[in-house]
Amino acid sequence: MADAHTSAPGLLDPLRRFLDGDVWASFKRSPVTVGAAAVTLLYFLAAAFGPWVAPHDPFDLAKLDLLDSLIPPAWMADGDPRFLLGTDDQGRDMLSAIIYGSRVSLLIGFASVLLSMVLGIALGLLSGFVGGAVDAFIMRMAEIQLSFPAILVALLINGVVIGYFKTHPEWQVDQVTLAYVVLVLSIGLSNWVQYARTVRGSTLVERGKEYVQAAHVIGIHPAKIMLRHILPNVMGPVLVIATIQLALAVIAEATLSFLGVGVPPTEPSLGTLIRVGNDYLFSGEWWITIFPGAALAILVLAVNLLGDWLRDALNPKLR
Amino acid sequence: MVSYVIRRLLQAALVMLVVAFVSFSLFRFAGDPVNNMVGQEATQEDRRELRERLGLNDPFPVQFGRFVVDALQGEFGISYRLQRPVEDLIAERMPATLELVLVSAVLALITGIPLGVYCGIHRDSWVSRALLTVSLIGVSLPTFVIGILLIYLFSVQMLVLPSFGRGEVVQIGWWSTGFLTFSGWQALILPSITLSLFQLTLIMRLVRSEMLEVMRTDYIKFARARGLSNRAINFGHALKNTLVPVITIVGLNIGSLIAFSIITETVFNWPGMGLLFIKAVQFADVPIMAAYLTMVAFVFVSINLLVDLLYYAIDPRLKVDRGTAAGRLS
Numbered sequence: 001m002a003d004a005h006t007s008a009p010g011l012l013d014p015l016r017r018f019l020d021g022d023v024w025a026s027f028k029r030s031p032v033t034v035g036a037a038a039v040t041l042l043y044f045l046a047a048a049f050g051p052w053v054a055p056h057d058p059f060d061l062a063k064l065d066l067l068d069s070l071i072p073p074a075w076m077a078d079g080d081p082r083f084l085l086g087t088d089d090q091g092r093d094m095l096s097a098i099i100y101g102s103r104v105s106l107l108i109g110f111a112s113v114l115l116s117m118v119l120g121i122a123l124g125l126l127s128g129f130v131g132g133a134v135d136a137f138i139m140r141m142a143e144i145q146l147s148f149p150a151i152l153v154a155l156l157i158n159g160v161v162i163g164y165f166k167t168h169p170e171w172q173v174d175q176v177t178l179a180y181v182v183l184v185l186s187i188g189l190s191n192w193v194q195y196a197r198t199v200r201g202s203t204l205v206e207r208g209k210e211y212v213q214a215a216h217v218i219g220i221h222p223a224k225i226m227l228r229h230i231l232p233n234v235m236g237p238v239l240v241i242a243t244i245q246l247a248l249a250v251i252a253e254a255t256l257s258f259l260g261v262g263v264p265p266t267e268p269s270l271g272t273l274i275r276v277g278n279d280y281l282f283s284g285e286w287w288i289t290i291f292p293g294a295a296l297a298i299l300v301l302a303v304n305l306l307g308d309w310l311r312d313a314l315n316p317k318l319r
Numbered sequence: 320m321v322s323y324v325i326r327r328l329l330q331a332a333l334v335m336l337v338v339a340f341v342s343f344s345l346f347r348f349a350g351d352p353v354n355n356m357v358g359q360e361a362t363q364e365d366r367r368e369l370r371e372r373l374g375l376n377d378p379f380p381v382q383f384g385r386f387v388v389d390a391l392q393g394e395f396g397i398s399y400r401l402q403r404p405v406e407d408l409i410a411e412r413m414p415a416t417l418e419l420v421l422v423s424a425v426l427a428l429i430t431g432i433p434l435g436v437y438c439g440i441h442r443d444s445w446v447s448r449a450l451l452t453v454s455l456i457g458v459s460l461p462t463f464v465i466g467i468l469l470i471y472l473f474s475v476q477m478l479v480l481p482s483f484g485r486g487e488v489v490q491i492g493w494w495s496t497g498f499l500t501f502s503g504w505q506a507l508i509l510p511s512i513t514l515s516l517f518q519l520t521l522i523m524r525l526v527r528s529e530m531l532e533v534m535r536t537d538y539i540k541f542a543r544a545r546g547l548s549n550r551a552i553n554f555g556h557a558l559k560n561t562l563v564p565v566i567t568i569v570g571l572n573i574g575s576l577i578a579f580s581i582i583t584e585t586v587f588n589w590p591g592m593g594l595l596f597i598k599a600v601q602f603a604d605v606p607i608m609a610a611y612l613t614m615v616a617f618v619f620v621s622i623n624l625l626v627d628l629l630y631y632a633i634d635p636r637l638k639v640d641r642g643t644a645a646g647r648l649s
Contacts (some may be wrong), residue, residue, distance in 0.1 A: 151578065162600070162601075259585050296461065
């Protein structure tokens with residue numbers, strides 16, 4: 001009883017095991033994982049400190065010079081050492097645009113993972129803890145949603161939210177904020193099922209354990225038991241799912257932006273950059289679209305590798 | 320058997336009803352249809368009259384009932400943006416999408432299965448390691464990036480394949496097909512590769528792991544002991560037993576191919592239903608969204624149902640254990 005009370009074992013367990021050496025050792029043994037972690041960290045740092053590390057400010061119109069437009073990467077014949085990865089049609093430095101774009105992509109990715117995580121955990125806990133009709137209803141919903149690809153659900157929510165704000169002008173949101181809200185809602189709401197199912201499964205296991213029964217017996221409020229006692233114990237697998245979902249969320253954001261229902265070109269994410277650059281592919285300015293595409297692919301690959309490794313290292317049974 | 324089929328049919332009908340409800344609610348969320356149909360200068364009186372005529376003042380269940388009846392007859396109203404009946408628009412675009420999906424599915428199968436078998440048999444060779452690594456990279460590359468890369472390579476650099484459209488099509492009744500012209504096939508190559516890559520990696524990995532599983536079983540060992548040729552063992556005995564899950568996955572994925580064709584169609588400007596849908600999302604053109612959703616859901620549910628029933632027919636063990644059969648969908 002006291003044990004369950006004093007610490008949040010589920011949250012700290014991975015960390016403790018990590019420091020114990022087993023996981024850390026497996027991390028060190030796998031050069032691919034170390035590389036993936038380094039790349040991911042690099043992206044996170046670049047995204048967090050974007051304005052300070054980017055060589056140029058791609059959105060400061062005063063600093064843009066049309067004479068600098070469509071310069072190829074620095075190592076090519078017509079390259080300019082000021083612009084390592086070349087420039088786009090408005091003279092924006094591609095490297096800086098990619099850094100700012102990763103910032104937007106990761107921001108939306110994190111926000112939507114957070115949304116689906118909170119929603120999924122809440123519904124999963126409720127489902128597993130309350131059981132009965134609530135459980136049946138939530139799980140039926142999950143099944144129906146799961147039988148459609150997430151991207152389709154996201155597109156649908158996207159269309160609905162766009163339509164809602166169109167007909168409710170009293171909300172007074174500007175284009176960019178609206179796009180962010182729409183994206184986070186549509187990606188977040190389309191990915192809760194995984195969390196809910198996992199949390200429900202572990203909740204069902206935890207519910208039967210002695211510490212929960214003991215808590216019931218001494219008259220602790222069920223809501224408190226759910227949040228304070230069971231929740232910490234079901235968080236382990238959730239973190240693994242969240243890592244893999246981050247990669248999926250970044251892909252989803254890029255896809256939606258590429259399809260033209262995401263971030264507008266005034267403040268581009270990686271997907272928007274690819275979409276805009278796509279128009280220049282035929283006139284030979286390949287770097288405007290290929291570099292953001294590569295940046296996206298590398299980010300997703302790194303996070304995926306990290307997630308795979310985390311899954312095996314933390315919980316081999318999840319496989 | 321009969322009770323199982325009836326239960327599955329009822330389940331499918333329930334799912335369709337939920338989807339229909341969601342589609343119907345789209346109309347309520349995404350704006351007032353009257354606003355989308357009349358001009359700025361319409362008077363309040365006009366609007367009220369139109370509302371009455373469209374039955375928008377009826378109670379909710381009546382409206383929903385009407386929506387379901389109309390949907391069953393394939394009627395989804397008039398597109399806000401294109402001002403044409405939605406069912407006509409969808410029927411026009413359907414052949415393009417279905418042909419693309421068909422070719423992609425076939426492509427994924429005829430390359431994915433042999434590669435998977437190879438990786439399963441020679442699990443430690445460098446070729447299969449390389450294939451697995453490449454497939455991981457393939458999963459990490461978003462569909463549209465693959466499409467753009469292919470366009471850059473084959474349309475911009477080598478100038479050998481078209482990058483957009485369907486090429487020349489031949490009309491057979493209401494169906495327009497690109498299968499009968501050379502340019503139609505040419506136009507199909509890049510989009511179908513793009514669409515099939517993800518499924519290909521999926522099938523390859525699935526066949527590989529199933530093969531590894533089967534190769535460990537006693538009857539394979541016994542077949543080897545009997546001195547059967549490798550070829551007979553690998554293809555006659557092992558592969559056959561891996562095909563049931565493969566067929567299931569492929570069947571279930573036909574639906575997601577249709578959904579993912581939205582992306583491929585955007586990249587290649589392929590005039591299919593996906594392109595229609597994405598435009599509808601951009602303009603909040605609810606009738607098209609509702610129709611597309613209902614239609615895709617119908618395809619999903621039918622395939623699900625079909626696969627479940629096929630399973631039942633293929634695997635005699637399920638007939639004994641009815642509980643497992645019903646629980647498979649979950």
